[in-house]
Amino acid sequence: xxxxxxxxxxxxxxxxxxxxxxxxxxxxxxxxxxxxxxxxxxxxxxxxxxxxxxxxxxxxxxxxxxxxxxxxxxxxxxxxxxxxxxxxxxxxxxxxxxxxxxxxxxxxxxxxxxxxxxxxxxxxxxxxxxxxxxxxxxxxxxxxxxxxxxxxxxxxxxxxxxxxxxxxxxxxxxxxxxxxxxxxxxxxxxxxxxxxxxxxxxxxxxxxxxxxxxxxxxxxxxxxxxxxxxxxxxxxxxxxxxxxxxxxxxxxxxxxxxxxxxxxxxxxxxx
Numbered sequence: 001x002x003x004x005x006x007x008x009x010x011x012x013x014x015x016x017x018x019x020x021x022x023x024x025x026x027x028x029x030x031x032x033x034x035x036x037x038x039x040x041x042x043x044x045x046x047x048x049x050x051x052x053x054x055x056x057x058x059x060x061x062x063x064x065x066x067x068x069x070x071x072x073x074x075x076x077x078x079x080x081x082x083x084x085x086x087x088x089x090x091x092x093x094x095x096x097x098x099x100x101x102x103x104x105x106x107x108x109x110x111x112x113x114x115x116x117x118x119x120x121x122x123x124x125x126x127x128x129x130x131x132x133x134x135x136x137x138x139x140x141x142x143x144x145x146x147x148x149x150x151x152x153x154x155x156x157x158x159x160x161x162x163x164x165x166x167x168x169x170x171x172x173x174x175x176x177x178x179x180x181x182x183x184x185x186x187x188x189x190x191x192x193x194x195x196x197x198x199x200x201x202x203x204x205x206x207x208x209x210x211x212x213x214x215x216x217x218x219x220x221x222x223x224x225x226x227x228x229x230x231x232x233x234x235x236x237x238x239x240x241x242x243x244x245x246x247x248x249x250x251x252x253x254x255x256x257x258x259x260x261x262x263x264x265x266x267x268x269x270x271x
Contacts, residue, residue: 012110017212019165020083020109026054031084031111039212046204047260054161057192057263058086060243061160064190064267065090067247068156069097074188076155077103078145080133080179081162084112085119090158091126100125102148106133133162134170136178154186161263163193163229166218176229180270188236191229192243192265194220201260226264233268240266 017039021032025040044050068074075098079090082105091103105116105128116128127144139145149155157179166172172193180189196202202220209217227240238246243263 016214018109018111019209019213019216020081020107020112023054023161024084024086026051027058027086029084029086031115039208042208042212043205046201046208049260053261053263056244057161060192060246060263061090061158061190062088062093063247063249064160065093065156065158066097068188068190068267069094069101072154072188074154074156075101076149076153077101077158078139078149078155078179079103079105079158079160081159081165082107082112082116082128084109085115089119091120091123095123095125102126104129104145104148106131106139108132133159134166134175136175136182140182151182151184153184154188155183156188156190157183159189159191159193160265161192161194163191163226164218164220165216168219170218172218173228173231177232180233183270185270187270188267189230189233189270190265190267191226192263193226194261195223195226195264196220196261197222198260205261220261223264230266230268232271234271236267236269238266240264 014033015035017036021036022040025032025037065077077090077094094101094103103126107113107128108130110130113128113130120126120128125148127148129142129144131139131142133139159176163172166175176189176191206217206219223240230240241264243265246266
């Protein structure tokens with residue numbers, strides 16, 4: 001998709017970068033506009049590791065989904081801030097393990113809704129809903145969530161590279177706890193976000209994203225902030241790590257080579 005393609009919804013301001021579309025561009029997708037590409041390329045000037053970081057983030061999501069389905073028997077997934085469909089989406093991964101596995105994608109970008117619904121037209125076990133992933137009450141009351149997610153059975157709630165989009169005023173830790181409180185014992189939470197040890201870089205990148213997205217951003221945080229998200233949960237091995245090192249498929253798997261900022265997180269079970 002390009003800015004001249006004529007297929008943008010009237011609800012979309014193509015001059016304002018979207019985090020979902022910037023991520024799509026980083027992964028080599030086509031569902032993005034000039035503003036998204038320009039913003040991403042500006043970030044790369046400050047943090048040249050950003051594109052491989054995005055690719056490693058996607059691989060972490062894919063590994064976590066597969067391992068939860070294969071090794072822990074999880075058959076229900078709620079993907080908060082799912083972004084645009086790309087290759088090997090969560091439903092494709094887990095439905096290879098069990099065709100009856102159920103997935104709900106949540107995103108507030110209208111393009112995600114349009115492309116997701118087109119992708120899932122013939123998949124009754126998967127849905128995409130347009131919603132603010134911070135609105136836990138509305139999400140769990142949504143008809144598609146009620147249709148697909150059985151809260152008497154374990155669920156995997158995914159917050160993959162989205163909690164840095166939540167401002168401190170909305171308290172991402174409280175958001176995680178609200179979701180965890182809704183889930184039965186034996187459920188899992190997959191969480192990671194952008195962090196940096198460099199306070200100057202944290203501020204520079206946070207300020208740039210806040211200005212570019214017109215406030216649709218939280219902040220780049222520190223590892224200690226992410227650790228708070230996991231309080232009261234049982235971490236799976238290897239614990240909280242830079243995510244390219246979380247259960248890599250092989251020892252030769254790609255690792256994050258530069259560290260201006262990293263994606264930091266892991267997977268945990270609700271007792």
